[in-house]
Amino acid sequence: MKKLAIGFAAAAVFGLASVAAQAGETPAPDGVKLYFINMKDGDTVKNPVNIKFGLAGMGVAPAGTEKENTGHHHLIIDDSLEGEELNEPIPADDNHRHFGGGQTETTIELPAGTHTLQLVLGDWSHIPHNPPVMSEKITVTVE
Numbered sequence: 416m417k418k419l420a421i422g423f424a425a426a427a428v429f430g431l432a433s434v435a436a437q438a439g440e441t442p443a444p445d446g447v448k449l450y451f452i453n454m455k456d457g458d459t460v461k462n463p464v465n466i467k468f469g470l471a472g473m474g475v476a477p478a479g480t481e482k483e484n485t486g487h488h489h490l491i492i493d494d495s496l497e498g499e500e501l502n503e504p505i506p507a508d509d510n511h512r513h514f515g516g517g518q519t520e521t522t523i524e525l526p527a528g529t530h531t532l533q534l535v536l537g538d539w540s541h542i543p544h545n546p547p548v549m550s551e552k553i554t555v556t557v558e
Contacts, residue, residue, distance in 0.1 A: 443544035444484055447472035449534050456553040464557065466490065467520040468534055473548065478515030479539055486536035486544060488514040490521065493530055495552065496543065504541040513541065525557045 452467035454460065468488045476485035494510040507513050514521065532555060536548035543549070 441486075441538035441542065441544050443486075443536075443546055443548050444472060447536075447548050449536055449548050449550045451532070451534065451550060451553060454532075454553065454555060456551070457555075458553075459556045459558060461558050462524050463522045464525055464555075465520065465522045466532070468514075468518075470519075470536065470548075473536065475517050475519060476539070477517040478513070478537070478541060481539040486538050486548065487517055488519065489535045489537050489541070490514070490523075491531075491533040491535055491552075492525070495531075495533065496535055496547075496549075501543045501547050505535060505537050505543070507541075513537075515541070527557050529554060529556050 448469075448471040450469040450471075452469040454466065468490075470488075474482075474485040475487060476482050478487050489505045490512040492510050492512065496505065505511050505513070512521070512523070531552050533552040534550035535543055538544055
């Protein structure tokens with residue numbers, strides 16, 4: 416009986432690992448564009464900062480919704496995602512904001528000064544698509 420329970424536990428772990436590995440391989444179609452609608456590199460803004468997300472060539476779906484050619488937005492503030500991070504779930508913290516409800520805009524407070532902003536589309540499990548769907552990184556100054 417003990418061996419059977421261990422076998423089920425191992426199968427569950429390997430099954431989850433298999434799902435995670437497949438999630439990082441969620442394909443993105445050619446020609447997708449992710450961008451900021453209402454701001455551009457070099458803009459000066461005031462708090463509260465309203466940010467509108469633009470996406471062309473794919474659709475937006477809430478986190479947990481596994482549907483072809485969809486994803487949900489993540490806003491990267493004063494940080495970047497690169498290398499192996501692009502194969503892992505995007506962290507959820509002050510520098511990595513998740514919009515898993517399918518939101519396409521946000522209003523945030525940023526400290527006065529210069530900040531970098533970048534949008535990254537995550538698949539149903541918060542992992543960037545393959546290839547990653549990312550906006551240009553922009554720099555804004557908050558007065």
